[in-house]
Amino acid sequence: MAIDSYTTRKKRTFLYVGDEPYTTKDGRAITISVWEAKCRFCRAPYTVTAPGRRETQTDAEYLAFLDKSASFGIVHCEKHRMKKKQAIAAWRAAGHDAQRKLSRDDVLEIRKLLSKGHRPKTLALVYPVSVSTIYQIKYHQSTYK
Numbered sequence: 001m002a003i004d005s006y007t008t009r010k011k012r013t014f015l016y017v018g019d020e021p022y023t024t025k026d027g028r029a030i031t032i033s034v035w036e037a038k039c040r041f042c043r044a045p046y047t048v049t050a051p052g053r054r055e056t057q058t059d060a061e062y063l064a065f066l067d068k069s070a071s072f073g074i075v076h077c078e079k080h081r082m083k084k085k086q087a088i089a090a091w092r093a094a095g096h097d098a099q100r101k102l103s104r105d106d107v108l109e110i111r112k113l114l115s116k117g118h119r120p121k122t123l124a125l126v127y128p129v130s131v132s133t134i135y136q137i138k139y140h141q142s143t144y145k
């Protein structure tokens, strides 16, 4: 059976686009899989890549393997990952108050993304808050409201 989509534990669904050949830094030819989702802010489609499926992996094994990939923690298109001004505008357009503190769900998601290796600088652009706020969430979890 072919896998045509993958849904994360956060209930975000990525559609399987296809496989692409890829050459690693040490020169090995491997296959990566390409997945598409819609930006949380603007709904534009964006893609992420993950390791390709091995011939020996069953559907269940491969999906469990994808659960460990940090790629699926990305919830925004390239634009909203990178441009703070646009991210703030979109944040407001989505009904959020830019002056308000992050919601509890936001904080929980930021912690999860940090635990998956996302950099505070990147998360600060996405949410958008100051980098120090992200570090506050990272190192003072019990005291952050």
Ligand SMILES: [Zn+2]
Binding pocket: 039, 040, 041, 042, 043, 044, 076, 077, 078, 079, 080
């Ligand atoms: Zn976007």
